[in-house]
Amino acid sequence: MSIPVLKFDAVIVGAGGAGLRSAIQLSEAGLKTAVLSKVFPTRSHTVAAQGGVAASLGNSEEDHWHWHMYDTVKGSDWLGDQDAIEFMVRKANECVVELEHYGMPFDRTDDGKIYQRPFGGHMSNFGEKPVRRSCAAADRTGHAMLHAMYQRNVKANTQFFVEWMALDLIRDAEGHVVGVTAMEMETGQVVIFHTRATIFATGGAGRIYYSSTNAFINTGDGLGMAARAGIPLEDMEFWQFHPTGVAGAGVLITEGVRGEGGILRNANKERFMERYAPNAKDLASRDVVSRAMTTEINEGRGCGVNKDYVLLDITHLDPNTIMKRLPGIREIGLQFAGVDCIKEPLPVVPTCHYQMGGIPTHYSGRVVTPQNGDYNAVVPGFYAAGECACASVHGANRLGTNSLLDLLVFGKSAGDSAVEDLKAGKAHRELPKDAAEQSLARISAIDNRKGGANVHETRLAMQRTMQNHAGVFRFGDMLKSGVEKILEVEKAARELEIKDKSMAWNTARTEALEMENLIEVAKATMLSAEARKESRGAHVRDDAPDTPEFPNGRNDAEWLKHTLFNPVDNSITYKPVNMQPLTVEPIALKTRSY
């Protein structure tokens, strides 16, 4: 079968914040650039971000990038690469001001500067006291960001392929990336994008968990494609959980609810946080609260028939306060829990929120992989940015508002690096003869299989396995059995069957193809988590507790290193953390406490 080939200088997979930001660099440099997206660009998940984007502009009070750097390293529990972190925080102001010039309607101070608000973990003077560092556009920060960048791309003649799904990375015999295969959903046609540069900006994969704040689109396609092309995935054991997602739905209930006096209760109506954090109680940090909730559930004090959630109670608050200070919360309770929170408590569980790991990149946005003793050998022609990439700035735990910054800074630098590499010459490399083979074989297997596994059931099995065995609080024996279980689910995921065989708009097929990506991410997460025998940042193990020798369970002597999960043979190797910033002194190891 002959497959159409479209030739571009660059293809960018993903039209969220990271993809749109890198496309601007390429198109404005006059390069022929295609952007592929499963949905219309301004329907990418970046839209959901409301909190803002971090930059030490110092508009509201004194601030400095060095302080921002310190907070980010500390937040990462020292697993973040300090060169990449310095790069990001120093570029922050420039990137935010650029966005302003693109037309982003930031909230303003009375004297017309970008207004800044405080956000957890961002401090002044190396951890002294909270600082106002987050720049927002009302409750539509992510949305306004995408709009501004989309318009800029339209002006620069970026070519959009909307409702197209990239399927596989194309690498030639020497390992160079020469493009991707993609499917146009409207026709079901598979096409080859033959390129000189390929940038992945496919976002996160939070749907591997049963309870997730992520929209359904976050299926980790970029990670799946990279994994199938033999590229290892970095630090996949690190996922940030939010303590209060609506049980069963995942929809986020803001921290503000506890700020206004909301109380967490178990099945006995007990205010259990008093036992875990006698001072801060319900206002303790995210990880402390999430762990306490999990312990209550594990010890049989959860609520409901399955005893699998706890309650967030605000029935003692004045209904007027609820309506005024917590807008939208009542609606969320009604819509997703069938509960009126003025009269009854809300069912909540710790919920997966953000993926810290991903495709290993250098801070230039170039994808790197171990080769001949070099941990960071560049994969020529391949770049990644945003939540799908691991630069690594978030290390073991991301600070709020740093991910919108990540996608601006690394979206831009991936674009710049591609421009630089393309300007250095080099024609399109030849396409391998079997460039589309893998994708066609995957589709045909899904279409023709009889007696295979059901997509919906397989996804559910994966999600439950991840939630129960590699959730916010982890146990050695549960991780061990989780490995076995996820490898079982993987077998099913490799044997999917669909009933609808139509070519055009076959959403069943698309979901099956997404499932093949999800399972790569789930497997990488479970196996990487089982292997890391310490607690660090968001990876907290019951068998690596807080002791004087290992504060917070962190063991730097053995585990100050990045995980690289090799999907080809399920093996794990490690690479050192870069503790050497670009220009300043390293931020020395310390116990992470707030």
Next chain:
Amino acid sequence: MERQDYERLRWRCIRRALLELDITLTRFLDDGFDQLTEEEQAAFVDLVALEDHDLWYLISGKEECNEDEARFVPVVEKLRKCSVRLAG
């Protein structure tokens, strides 16, 4: 509705920017959409073309349809009821 039109609509309902809409619209497609009149189905197609925040504010009752959106009103009513009834 033709299969192809329905499947396109389905994709545009189950892959939104906001999880709130993914859940609500998926539920509605599974239970509610079939009972709409042809005219209402056409309105639904246009309704889901709205930006995510705008659509969510309508469904959650934070905002009401403005004058030129009158034909959305019956569909929005049903969406609101569907989410509440099916929850839990």
